Amino acid sequence: MSFSKKMELLAQAIxxxxxxxxxxxxxxxxxxxxxxxxxxxVGAGRSGYVGRAFAMRLMHLGFTVYVVGETTTPAIKRRxxxxxxxxxxxxxxxxxxxxxxxxxxxxxGVITSHLKSTISRLSxxxxxxxxxxxxxxxxDYLVRQIxxxxxxxxxxxxxxxxSAMVFLDTIINELMYRKGKTEAELKKRHSNLE
Amino acid sequence: MSFSKKMELLAQAIxxxxxxxxxxxxxxxxxxxxxxxxxxxVGAGRSGYVGRAFAMRLMHLGFTVYVVGETTTPAIKRRxxxxxxxxxxxxxxxxxxxxxxxxxxxxxGVITSHLKSTISRLSxxxxxxxxxxxxxxxxDYLVRQIxxxxxxxxxxxxxxxxSAMVFLDTIINELMYRKGKTEAELKKRHSNLE
Amino acid sequence: MSFSKKMELLAQAIxxxxxxxxxxxxxxxxxxxxxxxxxxxVGAGRSGYVGRAFAMRLMHLGFTVYVVGETTTPAIKRRxxxxxxxxxxxxxxxxxxxxxxxxxxxxxGVITSHLKSTISRLSxxxxxxxxxxxxxxxxDYLVRQIxxxxxxxxxxxxxxxxSAMVFLDTIINELMYRKGKTEAELKKRHSNLE
Amino acid sequence: MSFSKKMELLAQAIxxxxxxxxxxxxxxxxxxxxxxxxxxxVGAGRSGYVGRAFAMRLMHLGFTVYVVGETTTPAIKRRxxxxxxxxxxxxxxxxxxxxxxxxxxxxxGVITSHLKSTISRLSxxxxxxxxxxxxxxxxDYLVRQIxxxxxxxxxxxxxxxxSAMVFLDTIINELMYRKGKTEAELKKRHSNLE
Numbered sequence: 001m002s003f004s005k006k007m008e009l010l011a012q013a014i015x016x017x018x019x020x021x022x023x024x025x026x027x028x029x030x031x032x033x034x035x036x037x038x039x040x041x042v043g044a045g046r047s048g049y050v051g052r053a054f055a056m057r058l059m060h061l062g063f064t065v066y067v068v069g070e071t072t073t074p075a076i077k078r079r080x081x082x083x084x085x086x087x088x089x090x091x092x093x094x095x096x097x098x099x100x101x102x103x104x105x106x107x108x109g110v111i112t113s114h115l116k117s118t119i120s121r122l123s124x125x126x127x128x129x130x131x132x133x134x135x136x137x138x139x140d141y142l143v144r145q146i147x148x149x150x151x152x153x154x155x156x157x158x159x160x161x162x163s164a165m166v167f168l169d170t171i172i173n174e175l176m177y178r179k180g181k182t183e184a185e186l187k188k189r190h191s192n193l194e
Numbered sequence: 195m196s197f198s199k200k201m202e203l204l205a206q207a208i209x210x211x212x213x214x215x216x217x218x219x220x221x222x223x224x225x226x227x228x229x230x231x232x233x234x235x236v237g238a239g240r241s242g243y244v245g246r247a248f249a250m251r252l253m254h255l256g257f258t259v260y261v262v263g264e265t266t267t268p269a270i271k272r273r274x275x276x277x278x279x280x281x282x283x284x285x286x287x288x289x290x291x292x293x294x295x296x297x298x299x300x301x302x303g304v305i306t307s308h309l310k311s312t313i314s315r316l317s318x319x320x321x322x323x324x325x326x327x328x329x330x331x332x333x334d335y336l337v338r339q340i341x342x343x344x345x346x347x348x349x350x351x352x353x354x355x356x357s358a359m360v361f362l363d364t365i366i367n368e369l370m371y372r373k374g375k376t377e378a379e380l381k382k383r384h385s386n387l388e
Numbered sequence: 389m390s391f392s393k394k395m396e397l398l399a400q401a402i403x404x405x406x407x408x409x410x411x412x413x414x415x416x417x418x419x420x421x422x423x424x425x426x427x428x429x430v431g432a433g434r435s436g437y438v439g440r441a442f443a444m445r446l447m448h449l450g451f452t453v454y455v456v457g458e459t460t461t462p463a464i465k466r467r468x469x470x471x472x473x474x475x476x477x478x479x480x481x482x483x484x485x486x487x488x489x490x491x492x493x494x495x496x497g498v499i500t501s502h503l504k505s506t507i508s509r510l511s512x513x514x515x516x517x518x519x520x521x522x523x524x525x526x527x528d529y530l531v532r533q534i535x536x537x538x539x540x541x542x543x544x545x546x547x548x549x550x551s552a553m554v555f556l557d558t559i560i561n562e563l564m565y566r567k568g569k570t571e572a573e574l575k576k577r578h579s580n581l582e
Numbered sequence: 583m584s585f586s587k588k589m590e591l592l593a594q595a596i597x598x599x600x601x602x603x604x605x606x607x608x609x610x611x612x613x614x615x616x617x618x619x620x621x622x623x624v625g626a627g628r629s630g631y632v633g634r635a636f637a638m639r640l641m642h643l644g645f646t647v648y649v650v651g652e653t654t655t656p657a658i659k660r661r662x663x664x665x666x667x668x669x670x671x672x673x674x675x676x677x678x679x680x681x682x683x684x685x686x687x688x689x690x691g692v693i694t695s696h697l698k699s700t701i702s703r704l705s706x707x708x709x710x711x712x713x714x715x716x717x718x719x720x721x722d723y724l725v726r727q728i729x730x731x732x733x734x735x736x737x738x739x740x741x742x743x744x745s746a747m748v749f750l751d752t753i754i755n756e757l758m759y760r761k762g763k764t765e766a767e768l769k770k771r772h773s774n775l776e
Contacts, residue, residue: 003220007212007364011205014360018201026197040581044388046250049243052459053355056240059460060350067459068581069651071440072447075580082581092682093388093675100581100674151370155377156254156384158363161247165359166208169352170201176345183349190350192463193428193456193470193488194238194287234775246653253654262775263457265634265649266641269774276775286488287481294480294775386657387622387650387664387682391608395600395752399593402748406589414585432776434638437631441743444628448738481776541755543765544642544772549635550748554596557740558589564733571737578738582626582675 010154010162017130017163025127030174032109032125033063036081040106042068042097043085046161051085054168060186061175068097078105086110087131087160089117098122111164129167131160204348204356211324211357219321224368226303226319227257230275234300236262236291237279240355245279248362254380255369262291272299280304281325281354283311292316305358323361325354398542398550405518405551413515418562420497420513421451424469428494430456430485431473434549439473442556448574449563456485466493474498475519475548477505486510499552517555519548592736592744599712599745607709612756614691614707615645618663622688624650624679625667628743633667636750642768643757650679660687668692669713669742671699680704693746711749713742 033039039058043051051067058065066073068082076082082101086094089112098108098119110123113131120126132152154162175181227233233252237245245261252259260267262276270276276295280288283306292302292313304317307325314320326348348356369375421427427446431439439455446453454461456470464470470489474482477500486496486507498511501519508514520542542550563569615621621640625633633649640647648655650664658664664683668676671694680690680701692705695713702708714734736744757763 003217003364003368004212004215006367007215007361008209010360010364011208011212014205014208015202018198018205021198021201023197042581045385046247049247053240053243055459057349057352059462065460068579070458070460071443071455072453072458073579073581074447074577091388092678096674096678097581104580151375151377153367154363155251155366155370155380158251158366162360162363166204166356167201169348169356170197170204172349172352173200173347174197176349182345186349189462191239191456191461192492193430193461193485194285236775249653253656259654261653262773264652264654265637266647266652267773267775268641268771286484290480290484291775298774383656385650385655386686387624387655387679391605391752391756392600392603394755395603395749396597398748398752399596399600402593402596403590406586406593409586409589411585433773434635437635441628441631445737445740479776539758539764542751543639543754543758543768546639546751546754550751553747554589554592554744557736557744558585558592560737560740561588561735562585564737569733571733574737579627582673 006153013154013159014163014166020130021167022128025125028125029109029127030171030178032081032107033171033175034178036107037064037077037079039063039065040068040073040076040080040082040101041065041085042082042094044091044094046157047085047087047164050161050165050168051083053165054172057169057172057186060189061172061179061181062189076101076104076106081107081109084108084110084119084123085164086117086119087113087157089114089119091119095119095122111167113160127167129160129163131157200347207348207353208357208360214324215361216322219319222319223303223321224365224372226275226301227365227369228372230301231258231271231273233257233259234262234267234270234274234276234295235259235279236276236288238285238288240351241279241281241358244355244359244362245277247359248366251363251366251380254383255366255373255375256383270295270298270300275301275303278302278304278313278317279358280311280313281307281351283308283313285313289313289316305361307354321361323354323357325351394541401542401547402551402554408518409555410516413513416513417497417515418559418566420469420495421563422566424495425452425465425467427451427453428456428461428464428468428470428489429453429473430470430482432479432482434545435473435475435552438549438553438556439471441553442560445557445560445574448577449560449567449569450577464489464492464494469495469497472496472498472507472511473552474505474507475501475545477502477507479507483507483510499555501548515555517548517551519545588735595736595741596745596748602712603749604710607707610707611691611709612753612760614663614689615757616760618689619646619659619661621645621647622650622655622658622662622664622683623647623667624664624676626673626675628739629667629669629746632743632747632750633665635747636754639751639754639768642771643754643761643763644771658683658686658688663689663691666690666692666701666705667746668699668701669695669739671696671701673701677701677704693749695742709749711742711745713739
């Protein structure tokens with residue numbers, strides 16, 4: 001299989017994940033963001049980088065947004081929201097942080113493949129994004145796509161992470177639209193010290 | 195347009211970018227990685243997070259890989275490679291770092307939308323990944339997709355960043371395949387302190 | 389020489405640096421911080437970590453403060469201040485960022501050992517903190533303190549970094565005092581998701 | 583009290599902490615570092631920045647060293663050491679990580695003010711560094727030094743963090759000396775992409 005074809009297959013799996021989205025979950029997630037005083041983002045490893053990419057765009061949109069663990073992130077409070085990104089919903093450090101946020105009275109929104117996970121149970125709003133385990137179509141396409149290989153096209157959490165990134169950029173578009181923000185306004189807030 | 199449909203369109207644009215990949219460029223990029231003693235990754239803003247997600251998987255594969263600016267990143271040397279991720283190819287801080295790497299005799303590989311940019315001209319290997327400006331199909335689909343809106347579906351560098359992320363995860367798959375690595379081996383190197 | 393004695397000598401060198409502080413420079417630096425709308429902090433390597441430690445306390449004090457390069461750091465503007473921490477005053481990436489900030493009309497304050505350096509020349513307010521090169525007392529005490537060794541007690545920028553860290557924590561105390569802030573107020577803003 | 587005098591007092595408190603160091607603890611800590619295959623560093627907030635400053639110098643010295651949570655940090659294993667920096671010894675996220683490291687069979691060294699804390703109990707080697715609570719001299723000098731003010735000169739964990747930073751730089755000097763490393767060798771490994 002050509003390299004180009006493999007890349008297409010990965011993106012096809014993201015599309016498969018767009019088909020199974022629950023629009024009610026998405027709507028609740030958007031409302032949660034809009035109603036929050038401050039938004040805090042957390043994720044471990046690659047999910048953390050997906051979260052940071054999302055946080056940066058929220059800042060461009062004018063949200064007051066912090067990444068948990070960065071230098072100038074203040075205390076979370078009652079009217080704030082923690083957005084946790086965790087494919088398994090079981091990452092221990094994130095479970096710990098979600099419990100901490102709940103204790104402070106903050107709301108929690110989770111992006112995860114597993115609606116019954118520990119983090120999901122702590123969350124007010126849950127959006128399910130398929131990982132390798134959840135979408136039959138993905139399993140068929142990806143896990144043994146390459147003839148003779150028993151290794152997956154997308155190892156470990158890759159499919160969740162890619163799908164979450166595209167999903168969260170679609171959230172950004174939706175927020176631009178609802179808040180009537182232009183690309184020019186986003187650009188004005190974009191870091192000018194690079 | 196439904197949210198789900200918007201997410202699908204974003205992923206479609208990634209697919210459009212997979213179609214226009216130059217397989218010779220990709221082959222040279224893979225060889226550059228395989229032959230390097232150490233790989234250094236650099237990118238600004240969201241491209242930096244895409245680069246970090248790639249760096250993490252390279253580590254899982256057994257590469258010696260560093261992110262420029264992280265704590266324990268050592269000096270770059272002659273047999274090393276700098277991988278720069280920059281849609282415009284003009285991000286000033288990255289231009290500066292690429293010049294520094296070149297001065298040390300390191301090779302440079304760039305992932306960019308612009309093959310004639312400043313960083314591209316400094317690079318030994320260039321892979322072009324479409325951004326909003328480069329793919330006609332993307333422009334048609336995305337820039338004014340939403341009726342009545344003059345704002346793009348994917349603001350600023352979003353399309354480049356998403357496409358670069360999927361592209362680099364395809365590189366990871368290709369490296370797994372060529373080096374005969376299993377998912378189990380990747381998992382063994384995965385951080386166990388999360 | 390005992391370990392304990394070596395640690396004491398390092399701290400003695402910090403004291404020597406406190407003696408040669410220019411109180412007028414310090415006063416101008418404090419006023420610059422107090423009058424800024426937003427404060428941006430930048431430093432490379434270990435100076436960057438000293439800067440982050442300072443940024444965190446400024447946040448605890450109620451300042452709106454950002455670290456250059458972190459996820460949710462917005463564009464710098466005219467009424468903002470960039471605080472650069474650079475022993476040599478010549479770190480290229482910081483020179484570049486200082487020029488960028490100046491172009492946007494922001495003020496610049498520098499903590500450095502070299503008042504005639506490139507970054508110093510770009511700065512509105514300069515505070516000189518001795519490094520190994522500047523304090524005779526330090527050279528005598530530290531550079532060849534250990535008999536028979538030609539290596540310094542404090543290699544590379546160590547002495548500047550340690551002195552800058554203690555200096556900036558003294559600034560925090562001064563700001564607490566002038567703004568009438570209590571430790572309890574600082575604690576309330578301290579991250580509660582650790 | 584002049585600003586300069588305040589800065590001197592902070593450094594005096596660091597000296598007081600050098601006097602009460604237990605040289606046996608220090609010796610065990612140095613041996614732990616020298617015998618480890620890989621060293622992992624962890625700390626929360628400002629203690630985390632102190633840890634990163636230490637990690638960077640260990641890399642300059644030729645150690646294989648990683649910061650927990652950074653991009654290319656691999657799994658910890660049996661012959662590795664985790665160095666935890668925590669004034670209270672009770673920071674929950676660090677407790678969690680220390681437990682994880684122990685489960686993998688790694689050794690743990692802790693820099694803390696509290697030898698009976700949770701993290702201390704998990705640790706193979708403990709070095710006590712005074713914070714505000716532990717040194718009478720510090721309490722007298724610092725807590726109510728400023729006439730009429732009931733606020734401390736060094737709020738929250740400041741004194742522990744400063745003392746730990748100077749302590750760890752003394753460790754670096756000791757390691758240079760024992761391993762016969764020159765400043766020039768350190769410089770050669772220093773990042774050249776700044």
